[in-house]
Amino acid sequence: xxxxxxxxxxxxxxxxxxxxxxxxxxxxxxxxxxxxxxxxxxxxxxxxxxxxxxxxxxxxxxxxxxxxxxxxxxxxxxxxxxxxxxxxxxxxxxxxxxxxxxxxxxxxxxxxxxxxxxxxxxxxxxxxxxxxxxxxxxxxxxxxxxxxxxxxxxxxxxxxxxxxxxxxxxxxxxxxxxxxxxxxxxxxxxxxxxxxxxxxxxxxxxxxxxxxxxxxxxxxxxxxxxxxxxxxxxxxxxxxxxxxxxxxxxxxxxxxxxxxxxxxxxxxxxxxxxxxxxxxxxxxxxxxxxxxxxxxxxxxxxxxxxxxxxxxxxxxxxxxxxxxxxxxxxxxxxxxxxxxxxxxxxxxxxxxxxxxxxxxxxxxxxxxxxxxxxxxxxxxxxxxxxxxxxxxxxxxxxxxxxxxxxxxxxxxxxxxxxxxxxxxxxxxxxxxxxxxxxxxxxxxxxxxxxxxxxxxxxxxxxxxxxxxxxxxxxxxxxxxxxxxxxxxxxxxxxxxxxxxxxxxxxxxxxxxxxxxxxxxxxxxxxxxxxxxxxxxxxxxxxxxxxxxxxxxxxxxxxxxxxxxxxxxxxxxxxxxxxxxxxxxxxxxxxxxxx
Ligand SMILES: *[C@@H]1O[C@H](CO)[C@@H](O)[C@H](O)[C@H]1NC(C)=O
Ligand SMILES: *[C@@H]1O[C@H](CO)[C@@H](O)[C@H](O)[C@H]1NC(C)=O
Ligand SMILES: *[C@@H]1O[C@H](CO)[C@@H](O)[C@H](O)[C@H]1NC(C)=O
Numbered sequence: 001x002x003x004x005x006x007x008x009x010x011x012x013x014x015x016x017x018x019x020x021x022x023x024x025x026x027x028x029x030x031x032x033x034x035x036x037x038x039x040x041x042x043x044x045x046x047x048x049x050x051x052x053x054x055x056x057x058x059x060x061x062x063x064x065x066x067x068x069x070x071x072x073x074x075x076x077x078x079x080x081x082x083x084x085x086x087x088x089x090x091x092x093x094x095x096x097x098x099x100x101x102x103x104x105x106x107x108x109x110x111x112x113x114x115x116x117x118x119x120x121x122x123x124x125x126x127x128x129x130x131x132x133x134x135x136x137x138x139x140x141x142x143x144x145x146x147x148x149x150x151x152x153x154x155x156x157x158x159x160x161x162x163x164x165x166x167x168x169x170x171x172x173x174x175x176x177x178x179x180x181x182x183x184x185x186x187x188x189x190x191x192x193x194x195x196x197x198x199x200x201x202x203x204x205x206x207x208x209x210x211x212x213x214x215x216x217x218x219x220x221x222x223x224x225x226x227x228x229x230x231x232x233x234x235x236x237x238x239x240x241x242x243x244x245x246x247x248x249x250x251x252x253x254x255x256x257x258x259x260x261x262x263x264x265x266x267x268x269x270x271x272x273x274x275x276x277x278x279x280x281x282x283x284x285x286x287x288x289x290x291x292x293x294x295x296x297x298x299x300x301x302x303x304x305x306x307x308x309x310x311x312x313x314x315x316x317x318x319x320x321x322x323x324x325x326x327x328x329x330x331x332x333x334x335x336x337x338x339x340x341x342x343x344x345x346x347x348x349x350x351x352x353x354x355x356x357x358x359x360x361x362x363x364x365x366x367x368x369x370x371x372x373x374x375x376x377x378x379x380x381x382x383x384x385x386x387x388x389x390x391x392x393x394x395x396x397x398x399x400x401x402x403x404x405x406x407x408x409x410x411x412x413x414x415x416x417x418x419x420x421x422x423x424x425x426x427x428x429x430x431x432x433x434x435x436x437x438x439x440x441x442x443x444x445x446x447x448x449x450x451x452x453x454x455x456x457x458x459x460x461x462x463x464x465x466x467x468x469x470x471x472x473x474x475x476x477x478x479x480x481x482x483x484x485x486x487x488x489x490x491x492x493x494x495x496x497x498x499x500x501x502x503x504x505x506x507x508x509x510x511x512x513x514x515x516x517x518x519x520x521x522x523x524x525x526x527x528x529x530x531x532x533x534x535x536x537x538x539x540x541x542x543x544x545x546x547x548x549x550x551x552x553x554x555x556x557x558x559x560x561x562x563x564x565x566x567x568x569x570x571x572x573x574x575x576x577x578x579x580x581x582x583x584x585x586x587x588x589x590x591x592x593x594x
Contacts, residue, residue: 162262175306414549434589
């Protein structure tokens with residue numbers, strides 16, 4: 001029997017520049033139970049009501065940023081340092097100074113919120129819905145609510161917005177995936193286990209409601225109602241690492257229950273996508289923007305790490321201007337005027353400025369566009385040939401040839417083939433979606449008993465400057481990353497051509513159990529591989545390299561796909577081939593901007 005729930009809310013009006021209410025109960029409507037939130041609100045003289053910025057997520061409303069990630073906090077713009085700064089969320093010091101209340105909720109089953117921990121589930125999203133409506137109903141609230149946060153605090157926004165909670169007026173998903181299956185868990189159908197495991201063990205179960213020893217570890221206060229036993233903790237959570245390994249297809253209830261219709265999102269939105277977020281969030285920000293039904297929707301591309309740009313002075317001014325427009329009715333830029341603010345703002349990556357260097361990235365320039373993908377894009381085929389070159393003229397192949405590499409390459413020992421362009425003769429911009437068309441097959445090793453039944457494709461696009469050196473960009477964690485990547489399991493190659501999201505520049509796959517098609521030894525399968533959107537200004541003399549690998553390669557960082565069951569030897573081990581012949585052509589389609 002769980003410990004009895006106490007009323008533990010407290011109000012402090014004197015210790016901070018804002019009123020701090022801690023552990024306020026938000027009763028849940030759909031299910032019984034409650035979620036606990038902290039409220040930070042300005043000390044308005046006449047008791048005037050204020051609009052509200054809400055976050056709801058797992059990382060602990062009471063864990064100070066400096067404890068959660070000391071190094072990152074030391075690099076955050078000091079304008080966003082306060083007594084209650086927290087990882088990936090809006091800083092209460094800053095936002096209360098600017099006339100907003102901040103409501104920060106502990107997700108159900110985490111921190112001080114009792115209940116079953118079930119990250120990214122429909123049930124926990126229901127609780128988020130209740131928190132938004134609650135924030136709109138408070139006596140100190142104007143009834144207008146905005147969503148603003150990074151990563152988890154962004155990814156959770158899409159689904160709740162699709163359900164229209166009362167009071168929701170604007171959302172800013174800052175680097176937030178929107179498609180649980182395709183963006184996060186099973187990229188191209190392949191289990192993305194590395195990140196999920198790291199994330200789960202570092203920052204989710206460590207903050208489970210009832211987890212003993214949090215305070216001793218400087219990981220927020222202990223659970224007010226007391227610790228739970230290991231058995232109770234285990235019974236009270238759905239482990240994302242296990243659930244993602246156990247479920248493979250979108251028609252299984254685990255994934256199906258997390259679906260929503262992006263077109264149902266109606267609220268004004270500003271989707272912030274990071275070109276360097278090539279293994280988790282980038283795709284979702286672009287797709288979410290593309291398919292949201294909102295009349296006012298904006299897509300802004302940035303670069304830099306996932307933790308810092310959210311707090312850059314100039315980026316916060318954009319957040320504030322957007323929220324002021326829709327929550328306060330103070331529209332200085334014209335966000336709410338059709339045609340006034342360009343819907344798409346692109347940061348152009350030109351030159352080699354190094355990585356993890358925010359100052360150096362300031363040389364990148366911005367350009368506004370009225371649509372995405374850019375309508376003047378010239379989709380240009382770059383053909384692969386068996387000598388490893390990538391050319392715009394179709395190679396004349398006289399006899400059948402193939403390039404082969406071993407399956408099951410690893411980040412330590414990649415197995416791959418690469419294709420390289422000639423130095424570009426003129427500066428050339430590449431901005432948009434990339435697709436690779438490949439003709440692939442698998443055969444067993446000679447003398448081997450085991451018969452492979454699948455092929456996992458890992459493809460990467462890299463850029464080399466005129467000096468011949470590879471240009472690395474800032475990845476999510478500040479690590480060096482190439483331009484972009486794509487993944488595809490060949491047994492899940494079936495494309496749903498009739499789906500409204502399927503485009504010549506982006507194959508759409510259903511990934512249901514009914515989509516599984518056989519991969520037979522020696523058969524050649526044509527396949528279109530989705531590659532995540534990208535941007536680079538190729539300089540005169542610069543080169544593009546395209547790699548096809550059988551496992552993770554450079555730039556994957558912690559986003560590894562190496563689960564021993566999902567990518568078993570029995571299933572995959574063998575030789576993978578790319579076929580070239582008068583009938584089998586292989587090409588990369590690049591979005592060239594004239
Ligand atoms: C994909 O799934 C939808 C239903 O979700 C179905 O209507 C469609 O036929 C499927 N496409 C293919 C190619 O199987
Ligand atoms: C679906 O996507 C594929 C791959 O991008 C493309 O070849 C095909 O033309 C698309 N179909 C439609 C109807 O757009
Ligand atoms: C790829 O291979 C198939 C054989 O399975 C062939 O029919 C097809 O023409 C090839 N496609 C291209 C574009 O080369």
